[in-house]
Amino acid sequence: MKILVGYKRVVDFNVRIQVKPDGSGVVTDGVKLSANPFDEIALEEALRLRDKGIATEVVVATIAPADAQAHLRNGLAMGANRAIHVVTDQPIQSLTAARVFLKLIEKEQPDLVILGKQAIDDDASQTGQMLATLWGRPQATFASKLEVEGGKATVTREVDAGLETLEVDLPAVVSTDLRLNEPRFIKLPDIMKAKSKPMETIAFADLGVDAGDTLKTTHFAPPPKRSKGVMVKDAAELVAALKAKGLL
């Protein structure tokens, strides 16, 4: 069984994002970039399925500018067998990303595709669902547990009401939630080994993907600031402050 994993490079989750004063974007110069946390979980889950002997090959894919090779090497160092780099300098929105992944699926014929439930830069949470739709295959989003057996996957999903379980026929698209697993750390020897693993680069333009129908971002703004609060010294003062606000 072959698993294709989405492995997006994003601004590290610890960075405090600053909006440029002229509203033209957010500051990304010199900012630390890392793998999307949900995609590390996606890769970890694929590697665990390989460790268990269920999967035989794990392929990581990213759609990113040319300088994302080091990022993909991290995915290889974590344990992926191969990497695919779809190269473009343009930021890619979810629908286009889904169309790219569909092309990769046609080429790779994976039995399972694991993506993150959302990329923490655009917070769109769309690509997996769009991909499953375009592919005409099942989706199980926001997964916190995944079991694969006999051409089927049983997936526990984190939904607002609790934990939902779906059974889907393979091939299918699964998107990961945080509690699915804890990704392994990359060890130094693995970084060396990753250097010789295969990495394929494909120019975005060569895929023949329709990059139309995108949203145009016209302005960036910082979020509204909450006004400075007050400190109270004990429970009695807190109750009084809440009463003064009409909340009790």
Place this chain on the structure above:
Amino acid sequence: MSKVLIVAEHLAGKLNAATAKCVTAAQALKPESIDIVVLAADPAGVAAEAAQIAGVARVLTVANAANADAIAQVLAPQIANLAAGYSHVFGPSTTFGKDLMPCVAALLGVAQVSDVMSVEGSHTFKRPIYAGNAIITVEAPTDHAVVATVRTASWPEAARGGSAAIEAASVDVALPTHTRYKGLAAGKSDRPDLQSARRVVSGGRGVGSAENFKIIYDFADKLGAGVGASRAAVDAGYVPNELQVGQTGKIIAPELYVAVGISGAIQHLTGIKDAGTIVAINKDGDAPIFEIADIGLVGDLFKILPELEAAL
């Protein structure tokens, strides 16, 4: 003029409050009409509820045994089929809507606007990115329908008192059988629902254990509040996952939010920025939660909560 179709969210025969919030967002478009579609095995009860939302013109029902549980790949082709003639298709930014609406968008071949916070024009919206640390204004193409999810914490519920017409809609599309619903494990609770509660008390890692969480539940009950938690509290197994508040949990906007033993990580704050009043109780005076709290109290939660309960 805009014509809006809203996908109703419902569970166990009850309409979710998120649907009435979508109606408010739709009203901001100053549309010609707003319709709601209810897809269910037996939509009658939910449709009757939806018909009472003020401002709704028609409630369309699609009765089909395949719609008994909300399976996105089953619902999406039916919604895409009904979308003809509408300028906007809205769903809530709950796990239901997040799962489903991108499928509708993909079938229609359009980009989706996620988490609409405000409507600036018929095709212009504001939405958060980077865990709410930036708000962007986006323009959707004007030559076809806009598919969007509505950020429920940004919109109040539309009022009741309407009497929309209820019509059975017929959709003629093949539905996939590749996905089977196996069940839902939900914590039973008589407390107010986290996403619509006017008051919420949340506990974090500082609460220390599942047993200790009783102190949070007791205090919440005294206030008539819903109960939430930080991710650390969920990960540590103190409470079930559906209580998580934040970027990857629930985004909520209660009148009163009380954070107890929560440090205030940016991913948690994302979920509570729209609360009316934020109260923080933490023994560490330097905890970042105090930077956004309206009322802060430094101290041991195990001492303060019983005192508060006694004072109420």
